[in-house]
Amino acid sequence: MDRIDVLVVGAGPVGLTAAAELRGRGVTCRLIDRLPARLPYAKAVGIQPRTLEIWDRMGIARDALAAAAPMRGQLTYVNGVERVRIELKLPPDVPYGFAALPQYETERIIEDHLARRGTRIERGTELVSFAQDEDGVWSTVTTPSGRTEEIRSRYLVGCDGAHSAVRKSLGLAFEGAAFAEEYMLADVEVGWGLPPGYSVRATHVGDGAADDLLVCIPLPGHRRYRMSMLVPPELSVRRPDADSVAHGLEGGRAPGLEHVQAVLDRLAPEPTTASALRWSSVFRISHRLVDRYSRGRVFVAGDAAHIHPPTGAQGMNTGIQDAYNLAWKLALAVTGTARPGLLDSYDAERRPVGEEVVGRTVRHATAGGVQTDPEEPQTLMLREAQLLVGYPDSPVVASRGSGHAGPDAGDRAPDCGGLVGPIATFPVRLFDLLRGRDTHTLLLYADDERDWEACVELADEAARLTHGQVDSALVLHPDVAAPVGADGTFPQGWRDSRGEFGRVYDVRGPTALLLRPDGYVSLRRTPPSASELSAHLATVLRI
Numbered sequence: 001m002d003r004i005d006v007l008v009v010g011a012g013p014v015g016l017t018a019a020a021e022l023r024g025r026g027v028t029c030r031l032i033d034r035l036p037a038r039l040p041y042a043k044a045v046g047i048q049p050r051t052l053e054i055w056d057r058m059g060i061a062r063d064a065l066a067a068a069a070p071m072r073g074q075l076t077y078v079n080g081v082e083r084v085r086i087e088l089k090l091p092p093d094v095p096y097g098f099a100a101l102p103q104y105e106t107e108r109i110i111e112d113h114l115a116r117r118g119t120r121i122e123r124g125t126e127l128v129s130f131a132q133d134e135d136g137v138w139s140t141v142t143t144p145s146g147r148t149e150e151i152r153s154r155y156l157v158g159c160d161g162a163h164s165a166v167r168k169s170l171g172l173a174f175e176g177a178a179f180a181e182e183y184m185l186a187d188v189e190v191g192w193g194l195p196p197g198y199s200v201r202a203t204h205v206g207d208g209a210a211d212d213l214l215v216c217i218p219l220p221g222h223r224r225y226r227m228s229m230l231v232p233p234e235l236s237v238r239r240p241d242a243d244s245v246a247h248g249l250e251g252g253r254a255p256g257l258e259h260v261q262a263v264l265d266r267l268a269p270e271p272t273t274a275s276a277l278r279w280s281s282v283f284r285i286s287h288r289l290v291d292r293y294s295r296g297r298v299f300v301a302g303d304a305a306h307i308h309p310p311t312g313a314q315g316m317n318t319g320i321q322d323a324y325n326l327a328w329k330l331a332l333a334v335t336g337t338a339r340p341g342l343l344d345s346y347d348a349e350r351r352p353v354g355e356e357v358v359g360r361t362v363r364h365a366t367a368g369g370v371q372t373d374p375e376e377p378q379t380l381m382l383r384e385a386q387l388l389v390g391y392p393d394s395p396v397v398a399s400r401g402s403g404h405a406g407p408d409a410g411d412r413a414p415d416c417g418g419l420v421g422p423i424a425t426f427p428v429r430l431f432d433l434l435r436g437r438d439t440h441t442l443l444l445y446a447d448d449e450r451d452w453e454a455c456v457e458l459a460d461e462a463a464r465l466t467h468g469q470v471d472s473a474l475v476l477h478p479d480v481a482a483p484v485g486a487d488g489t490f491p492q493g494w495r496d497s498r499g500e501f502g503r504v505y506d507v508r509g510p511t512a513l514l515l516r517p518d519g520y521v522s523l524r525r526t527p528p529s530a531s532e533l534s535a536h537l538a539t540v541l542r543i
Helices: 013-024 049-058 061-067 103-116 165-170 257-267 315-335 344-367 377-384 430-434 449-465 500-504 530-540
Strands: 002-009 029-033 073-078 081-087 126-132 137-142 148-158 174-178 183-190 198-206 209-218 224-230 248-250 274-284 286-290 298-300 440-446 470-476 493-496 511-515 521-525
Touching: 002 013, 002 315, 013 029, 013 049, 013 103, 013 315, 029 148, 049 061, 049 315, 049 430, 061 103, 126 148, 126 165, 148 165, 148 315, 165 298, 183 257, 198 257, 209 257, 224 257, 257 274, 286 344, 315 344, 440 449, 440 530, 449 470, 449 530, 493 500, 511 530, 521 530
Parallel strands: 002 029, 002 148, 073 198, 148 298, 440 470, 470 493
Antiparallel strands: 073 081, 126 137, 137 148, 174 286, 183 224, 183 274, 198 209, 209 224, 248 274, 440 511, 511 521
16 A cells, blocks of 8 residues: 555646646655556647746746747638638737647646656556545555555545546536537648638638538647547437536547548638648537535546636646646645645635636637637737636635735736846846745835845745745845845845836835745735734745
8 A cells, every 4th residue: 555645646737737746846646547648639739828837937838838839810711701810919028928739748748847756657547436534535546457556645636537537436516518519620731821820710601600610720830730620420429428528539430531621622711632630539528617626635627627618728728727726735735834724725716717717618619719709809818818817816815905006916926027136137037036936935026225124024034934935036126226234145136127027016115925836926015014924824824
């Protein structure tokens, strides 16, 4: 019998993220997956800017950028006529744009990162059953040899997809429904001259309603796309039982190039020929959401918790953020430094996000795509990029009310550039300072030399109160120089040389921002208050 801190079930992008973040925080864990090998399918391909920000902090953004292709926009055609052209543009302070990356490449990158942390996927290993008590979880698994093994873990995380055994064993409700349409997926190359980096959505409308559909997402490679289309009658699979979850790839006969070509002949914006078929499948789509993301010491994340149409490439990215939100909280719980209730905040924060994503993608799918959304275009773009996800109502963030336009408690902490240090005088970005930090970060801003000493004292107090669980960084107004203490030492201060931090965070006077390990503001106060900081930290950490 093996004893570990966390057992993660499912080694897709969500489970890999959970395991990598746990291992990075010194948590012992095992990652099991019933499949014998990684699937070679480009299922989830859209990578949102927020996911790239997470990968930046994890230290794998460079690997992802080397393997990905840029997503520049979307071309929409109706009955062969271009109707809408969407440009995927974001504000200049957002460090990453939209990208396309086949799911197997996403899994490879995170798997390599996890391996560097000493953990490998246990493939061909299946969860049979589990039971939890006050102190942990007993899990029974079968190994590739057919042997049965007992695992004792303090927590269990189910990242095992739409047909999750963990969710079913927990008895969680998974309410929703299936779409009547069946689709086929294919990874092919085409010879058209459409601009690279643009997805293509082409429909045929007859009698006032769309009756044919072609969606093409660009992939890395020359004129390579993952295409989705309606299934012809000869490939239709048996309708699932009413109680089953009809979501994902289906068995049966796979589409061939002739099926793809038939759709292109009907709907492609210009004549073209499909070639180099890498894989294809029939798939179904459902929309469902669990009634809760955890029960006791067992949690669900990703498709095990929420499934919905692939419109806007929200699913995998939402699941990765589930895992990223949960991992740092589990790590604190394992080490005994989390306050009671911190793990409950996972459901409180992430289930509303899942509910919003399911509702929005269903609305877009039934209305004819993202471009039909009535929301203001720039806001819509930020929402699709998942940059507007926040937790203002979370029980573990402080009260809001700074009165400023910058990020407040529960908001994503944005990036900015132009920070210059006392030794490394080249400008760096805020995300450069945060990369690799697995603790809370107290970000202190001083716009007057008289405030500098008070900021240092607050940083020292935060470190003392939390036994080193809070790091600090000091940002100085462009006109303020960091003085050197009498003993010749000082905490590293970064001068806001171009005023970008002051503008993006809308700081006016000395300000304290406590940033969580997942990159969200936990508290904002102007001027900084040691008592308020201490009181808030006590809601998250045992101090």
